[in-house]
Amino acid sequence: MIELLAERFNFIIVIILMMTGLYAVVATGNLVKRLVGLSLFQTSVFLLYITMGKVFGGQPPILPESAEGHGETAGYDAAAHAPETALADAGHHVEAAIYSNPLPHVLILTAIVVGVATLAVGLALVVRIRESYGTIEDEAINQADYAVDSAGKNA
C-alpha cells in the first residue's frame, strides 16, 4: 500500500486538488470563489497530464549538433517516428538516448490557455452580474430572480 502511494503520489495529489476544486464549485455561494474552485479543478488536470508525461532519465527532446546535417530533411520525419530511427539515420554519431516527451507539455500549454480564457470570461460575467444585481452571492441572486419570476406570473 505504501509503495503504491509512493509510486503514484502524483495521482493522489491530482485527486486531492480535483476534489477540492469540485467541492469549492459546489459548496460555495460566492461566484468568484466558484471560479477559483473551477481553476483549481482545471489545474489538477494539468498536473495529471504533466506528471504522467514524465520520462525518468529523459533528456530535453532536442537533437544534438552532430546529427544536424542529416537532421535537416530527417527533422520532420523524426517528429513522426520514434527518435531511435532518426538516430539510426544519423549514422551512429550519437548514442541512443531517452528523450522527454514534449507532447503532454504542449497539450497543457493549450489547456492552460483555454483555462485562462474561461476564467477571463467567467470573471467578466461576474463583473456584469455585480453591476446588474449588486451582489455576487448566489443566494441573493436567486432571490432576485425568483422575485422577478413571481412578479412576472402575477403580471
Added chain:
Amino acid sequence: MIWSPEIALLAALIIPAIGGVFVGLLGKSPNLREGATLVASVLLALNVAYLVSVTGDRPELIYEIGSTGLAFGLKLEPLGALFAAVASGLWIVNSLYSIGYMRGNNEKDQTRFFVFFTIAIACAMGVALSSNLLTMFLFYEALTLSTYPLVAHKGDAKARRGAAIYLAILLGTSIGLLLPAIIATQYIAGSTDFTVGGLLNGEASPMLASVLLVLFIFGIGKAALMPVHPWLPNAMVAPTPVSALLHAVAVVKAGVFAVLKVSTYIFGTELIAAAPASDWLAWIAAISIVAASVIAMSSNNLKRRLAFSTVSQLSYVTIGAMIAAPLAMLGAALQIVMHAWAKITLFMCAGAIYTASKKTEISDMRGLGRLMPWTFGAFAVGAFSIIGLPPFGGMWPKLYLMMGAASTGQLALIGALILSSILNVAYLLPIPGRGFFDPAPKESLKKPGPMLVVLPPVITAAGATILFFLIGPLTDFLAPVFGVEL
C-alpha cells in the same frame, strides 16, 4: 374520355380542396362564396358517382416515399366507394342546410366555417379512398385537425373547452393506440396495404391479433366505442350543421368505416373469428349500445340525446365487425349508409327547431310539431329508420346484424339489438309524438323556418325511405367484399 379512374381518385381530394380555396377567396361576397361550396359539392358528387361506376376495376394510385418501404396511395373498392358516395351526396344537402342555418342565425366567421368544411370533406374522401393504413391514418388525423375549428366555432369558453376535449381524446387515442398498432402491423406484415382476405391473416397469431385488435378498435376514437366516446357529446357545442356533418357524414362515419375496413382488409373475417379479443369486444360494443341508449333517454337537451343515440348506433357497426360473420359485416356496412341518412335528418331538424324557435330542450318542444309540421314529420321518419321499422332504410342493417349474430350462435347479442330498438323508441318517438299530439305552444315561432333549413331534412328523410327499396343494388355492390350470397 379524359376522365380516367386514376384522375377521378385524385380529383375526389382535389375538388373539395380547390373549392375551399375559392370559398376563402370569395369570402367578401357571401352569395358567391356559398355558390363555390355548392359547385364544389355537386362536382364532387358527380366525380364520386363516376368512381362508383368503375369500382369493379379497382383503380389505384400509389406514391412510394423514396426508399423507406412506405407508400401513400389511393385505391378504390366497394366499401370505400360507398362511404365516399354517402359523404359526397350528403355534403350537397348539408351545404344547402348550412347556408340556411348560418344566415338564419347570423353566425359570425362564416368564411372560416365553409373553408374548413371543404377541407374536412377532402379528408373524409381521403379516408374513404386510402389504399393502406398509413394513408388512412394521415387523412384521419387531418380530419380531426380540420374539424377542430368547426367545433370551436362559437369561440366562447364553453366552445373552446368542448373542442379541447374533442381534440385531446381523438388525438390521444390515435397517436397513443392507433399509431402503435399501425407500426406493429408494418413490422409484422412488412406493409400496411389493405388486402383482400386480411393482411395479417396468416402472419399474426390469434393472441397477437387480439392485442392489435384492441389497439385498433379503441385507437379509432372516431368510432366512439365506450369509453372513448366522450368527445362526441362534448362536440355538441358546435353549430348544428357541424353536428350534422360530424354525426352523419364525415367524422363518425370515417371512424366506423375505418373499423370495418381494418376488420375486413387488415385482419380478415377468419382472423377476427379466431382472436379471443373479438368476443369480448363484441360484448363491449353491446354494452355500449345499451348504455348509450339509456343515457340518451335521460338527456333533456335534444342534441345531447342525439349524440348519445349516435354513440349507440355506431356500436352497431363495431358489433358487426367483431361478430365477423359475412351477414353481420354486411349489416355493419349497410348501417353506415342508413344511419348516415337518418341521423343527418334528425340533426338538421334539431337545427331547424333551434333556428325557428331558439329551443334546445325537449321539454320545451311540446306541440311545436303543429307549427313546424314538415320538420317534425322528417324527424319522425328519421326516428322510424333508426328504430328499424320498415319501410325505412334502417331496418336492413338491424336485420342483417341479427342474422349474422344468429349464424355464429351469439344469441345474447341479438337480445342487445332488440333491447336497443325498444330503447330507441323510448327516446326518439316522444319528440315527434309530443310535437304533434300535444297542444300548440302559446308563443308563436320567432320566425318561420327558412326554406333552406326545412327542405334538406325532408330530402334526407325521403332518401332514408328510398334506400329501403334500394337494398338489392346495395347488397350486390357490397357482395364481393363480404362474399355474401343472397
Added chain:
Amino acid sequence: MDFLASLLPAHIVEHAPAIVVVVPLLMAAIAAILPNGKLGWAVALVSTVISALLAIAIVVDVQAGGVVSYAMGGWAPPAGIEFRIDSLNAVLLLLITLLGLLSVIYALPSVADEIADNRQSLFYSAFLVCFAGLLGVAITGDAFNMFVFLEISSISTYVLVGMGAARDRRALTAAYNYLILGTIGATFFVIGVGFLYMATGTLNMADMASRLPDLSSSRVVQAAFAFIIVGLGLKAAMFPLHLWLPNAYAYAPNFVTTFLATTATKVAFYTLVRFMFDVFWPEAAFVAVSFFWVFAVLGIVGMIVASIQAVFQEDARRLLAFSSVAQVGYMMLGLGIGTAAGVSAGMLHLVNHAMMKGVLFMALGAFAVRFGIRRISDLNGFARTMPFTSVAFTIGGLSLVGVPMTVGFWSKWYLGVAAFENGWWWAVAALILSSLIALAYIARMLAAIWVAEPHHDRAGAIASARAPWMMLAPMWILAIANIWFFFQPDFLISITNAAAEAAFAGEAR
C-alpha cells in the same frame, strides 16, 4: 450539390477542410474591429457562405471517395493533427454550415433589435468564433484538438448567451452557470482523453481505435470511457446533465438560441457517437453495458421528464428548451439501441430536430422582434397579426409531435422500428408517451396562437405586422424543408445510414 462544389477552384478544394475552419476565425478578427453592426453582419454572412460552399465540396468528395483526410500543416498523422471527414461527420458539416447560414440571414433584424449598436460587430465576431469552433469539433480527427475546438465554441457560447443581458439580466446568471457546468464537462472530457493518451500513446482518434481493442481489460481505458461520456453527455444536454440548457436558451438573444438549438447539442451528440462507436468499440463489455444502462435508460427518462417539465412552463422559449432536452433523449435512445439502425435513427432525428427547432425558435424570435414576446400567454391571437410566422410555427410544432406530412414523423418511425427490431417494445411505448406529452405542450402554444383572443392592449395594433422578410425567408425555407423531406426522405436516409455505417466501420480496423 455537385454543381455547387464544382464552382470552386481545385486548389482551394484541396485545402477545404482547413479553410472551412480558418475563414470564420479570421473573419471573426476582422468583424471585431468593424465600427458598424451591419458590416459585422456582412462579414458573418460572407464567412458562412464560404464555409457552406466548402463544406458541400467536402461532402461531395466524401460521398464519392469515402474518407477525406487532411493533414494540418503537412504533418502526417498520427503524430500530426488530422482533419478527417467520413460519412459520419459529413452530416454534421452540412448541418452546421447550412443552419449557420440560415441563422445568419435571420440574424440581421433580430440582432439589430436586441443588441446595442456599438456591440453588434463584436457580437458577430463572437458568433464567428463559435461557428468556427463547432466546425472544428465536427471536422477534426484528433482527440485533444476536439477538446480545444469544443472549448473555443463553448467559451464563445457563454459570451453569446450573456449578451442577452440587455433584455433580461438573468442571461448573465444563465451564462455563468453554463460556464461552470460546461467547463466541468470539458475538463472531464480532457481527463478522459488524457487517460486514453496514457494507455495508447496517441491522440489521433483513428489510431486510438486501432490500438484500443488490445487494451480492453485496462482500467485506464474503462475510466477514460466513463469520463468521456460524462463530459460529452454534459455538453449534449443528456438528462440529468442538462440543467444549463433551459435558462441558457430562454434568456439568450433569439438569434443565439436559434443557432445553438440547431447546432451545439448536435455536435456534442456527434462526438459521443464518434467516441462510442469509432474510438471505442461496441463489443467491449464496458461499452456495451453503457448502451442500455446509461443511454437508453437516461434517454427515456429524459424524454418523459423533460417533456412533462415543458408542459408547465410559462415562458415560451424555456418550454421549447425543455422540449430540446427531451429530443436529445430521443437521440440518446437511438444511440442506446446500439445497432446501426438505432444510430441511423438517432442521426436522422438529429437532422430533423435541427430543422424543427430552427423553425420554432426563428418564429418565436420573429414574434419577439415585433412584439417582445416572452410568455406563452403573450402569444394569444397571433395568427391574425402575423399569419405567415404563425403557420411556420405550426408546421414546426406538428413536426415536433411527429404528425405525418412532416419530417418529424420519420424520426419517430425509424426510432420505433429500430427499437422494435431490438425487441424493446417498452422503448416504443415511451416514445409514444412522450409524443403525447409533446402534443400537450405544442397544442397549448398553438391554441394560444390560433384560438385565443388577443390581449386588449395589443388589439389596437393588430393591423398586420409582418415579420421582416429576412426573418421570414430562412424560417420558411426550414418550414418547407420539414414538409419536403417528408415526401422525399431518401437524401436524409441515405446520409444517416452512411453515417451509421461509418460509425460501425471503426470495428473493422
